[in-house]
Amino acid sequence: MASNLSEVAEKTFDYVVIGAGTAGLVIAARLAEDPAVSVAVLEAGGANLIDPKIIWGGQFGATFQDPKYDWGFTTVPQAHSNNRQWMWNRGKGLGGSSAMNFYAWIKPPAADVNAFEELGNPGWNWESYKKYTTRSEHFTPPTEEQLKDFPFTFDPALHGHSGPLSVAIPRTSFATDKLFLGALEANGAKLIRDPYGGDITGRFIGSSHVDPANAFTRSYTATAFFGPNQIKPNFKVLLNATAGPLMFKEEKDQGEVVATGVQFFYQGRPYVVRARKEVVISAGTINSPKILELSGIGQPALLQKIGVTVKVDLPGVGENVQDHVLGGVPMELKPSVPVQTFDGFRNPVFAKHQDHLQVIGRENRHQFGISSFGYVPLTLADPEVAKSFHKRVAKWVEEAKKSGKLPPGLSEQYDIQLRHLLDDSIPDIEIVGFPGFFQFLNPPEPKANHLTLLSILQHPWSRGSIHAKSQDPMEDPAIDPHAFEVPFDLELMVEHIKFSRKLARTEPLKAGIEREVDPGPNVKTDEQIAEYLRTVCGTCFHAIGSVSMLPREKNGCVDSQLKVYGTKNVRVADLSIVPLHFAAHSVATAFGIGEKMADILKGVV
Incomplete structure (x- = not known):
């Protein structure tokens, strides 16, 4: 029940969401709970629903490098990894990477999440994280058979029990x-x-996002948030529609650009969908910075190089990339x-x-x-090595800060990383x-x-970048994790x-x-x-940070309401906004970001 081109092209919606992935579908579905609100979602991939390669487990990587399911991104040669180009597989189609990951449902230490708030983002703390990640969940406790095999214990208060996403062991x-x-x-x-x-x-x-009531098939954003909402008249999802640049009013509003819609490409032809209120970019850590740059938001020198007119000077776009x-x-x-x-x-x-x-x-x-x-x-793995390692890292951080060569905001991140390195909890x-x-x-x-x-x-010290290589929305960006x-x-x-x-x-x-x-x-x-x-070595598919939620003067791209600096009504909501990496697999965090973005747009945060 995906939408037809005629239902989206040249039409106006309250909200336009770019990307029907892990966070994007959550946002759109939650907004569409109000029948008076209209939402259009642009998704570059296909439906791929009820596809055994997706919903049946045990086939880890079966969708990798298949363009039906996978963007098939490749990094630039990695100088410190024998000049190898790493594959960066990412989900393409309904559900995004939640349709092709290894479905591990893990949440970080509270201290890693509280670091988001410490870096200048009020309200982005463990209590908020717990609230929004559990909202999506429908947790099924382990069976008696499972309890016989392993002494699994759990606290019901730490799990969600009424969300649409099935989570179980x-x-x-x-x-x-x-x-x-x-x-x-x-x-x-x-x-x-x-x-x-x-x-x-x-x-x-640990748990996985699987449905034990349905033969332990994968539960993901397509089953949890698209399926139950697909017949709503105010919820339109257009597949095989690749987003291009955002469109803006000619005049700024109090110095900020105002988005009016999104250009997209369908079967090779350009079209437009208009937004009455907001445009939300949920295209993921790799494509979200590219879309901003194609829209004229980013580093002026880079935008000029690819022939894009600068709308907003925002140097942090595409920077601060961190990956497991x-x-x-x-x-x-x-x-x-x-x-x-x-x-x-x-x-x-x-x-x-x-x-x-x-x-x-x-x-x-x-x-x-x-x-x-x-x-x-590290102290548990090897206490003696840990002592030496901690001292050398602390000295390096101090010297890096004194050098004056660190990008804005990185000094504060390194301070937190060093503190956490010294904390055995x-x-x-x-x-x-x-x-x-x-x-x-x-x-x-x-x-x-x-x-x-x-x-x-878990907590990489290296920082990479992701940037558009040209004005062509079909061309992959240059991905350099600086591994x-x-x-x-x-x-x-x-x-x-x-x-x-x-x-x-x-x-x-x-x-x-x-x-x-x-x-x-x-x-x-x-x-x-x-x-x-x-x-x-290669990626663990958990890249974050390319549109970091940080103060603007600290190379930030979005504020704590996920609004892009210099814009009136453009938000980014996916793993790209996470400013500092955390110890956990990333899908639960992506769901939580989607849930919180929806509440922000509803005005209840």
Whole structure:
């Protein structure tokens, strides 16, 4: 029930939302709850509804590099990662990246969220975060069967129970969970009673955005916010419509530009949709800054270079990009370990049988998810290394601040990062127990089962950029995360790998491991591990910051109401507005941003 071109082109709506992704559909659907309010959404991708590649689990990465589902972005060569170009996969179509992620539903430490407010954004704190992320949720507690397998505990007050998005613990490979979480316990990581209350430092079983009432299929913004609203006459979603520049009135209002609508392209032809009140850009960390720049909002020198007239001088657009970096250690498990992993999907016969079981509603591997998480401080991984690391980072931060070369606003961010680095209640390291082989260098044994210890950098010191390369809305922007440019990021990733190996030498995990596949026994020294990481690391798909919510003089792009500086009625609401990275997977945060944006527009915040 998506809209036709004739229902949107040349029409006027109260609100125009660019992007039917994780945040965009939340905003549009919440606004459309008022029948007197009209909303149009422009989405560059297709519907892709009831598509097994999306709604069935266990196929992690199945949609990657397929233009039907994936933008297929690529970074510029990364100078500190052997000049490799990293793939930055992002969802294209209804649901955005919530349709192609690994559906881990994780929330950050309260201190990481409170940092948003400390950086100059009143009301962006843990209590607000909890309110808006739980609003989307419909949490299903673990079953008695699940409780038998693992002592999962939870606090109902920390979860949402009436939202449209189903959240639950997926079916899991409890044998690998026990091996992994047992090794974390033996190394001092505490069991978290409920990781959704602002404390995630320890070990826990996490939830996913899946629907246990519907055979553990993916629940995402398309099922939760598009499906229930698609027949409303005041809710129009136009698919395959790529947004171009915003349109503005010729005259400014008290020095601010006023948006009147958005130009978009449909089947190669340009059209216009008009906005009576506001334009909300929810195109994601990669496309949102590009749309602003195509509209004349950004760094004047860059805009002039690509031939765009400057409307608003806003140097922070496309800057302050931060991303979680992913690496890891795949371990081959002993044949005697009674596990159910995702490895079987490499066998076409097995995969076909699992498809059949999913169709008829029987338990199968498509219903499994990623559930074992460890978030720990560096002091737990290696206390002696932590002492030296902390001192060197503190000295570097002090010297960087004295140099006068830091961009506006970065000094304050580094102060918070350093404080959090020295706080053992805030994790520096994330290790995920992935029940299967996650490809890095060497191929797996065809019939073997694996546990991959995935390492994810949480609080990067490096800062990147994303900028338009031309006036062409169809051309991807230049993405440069500056991966490992600040060497402490790579150093910390080396400690991730060493800690993973330490876990593998610890019972009960030790007894279950046949061999380490990557990087392998010949990789021993820190420099050898670093070279391995430069060769294999990539994005964890959690980029933030390209349209940062900061004071304007601190290179900010939007204020605490998510209004773009220098504009009267342009907002940005997606992960691009997050000013400082946090320790968690990012989808829950994107939902919360969408929910809060809707309340801001309704005037109830």
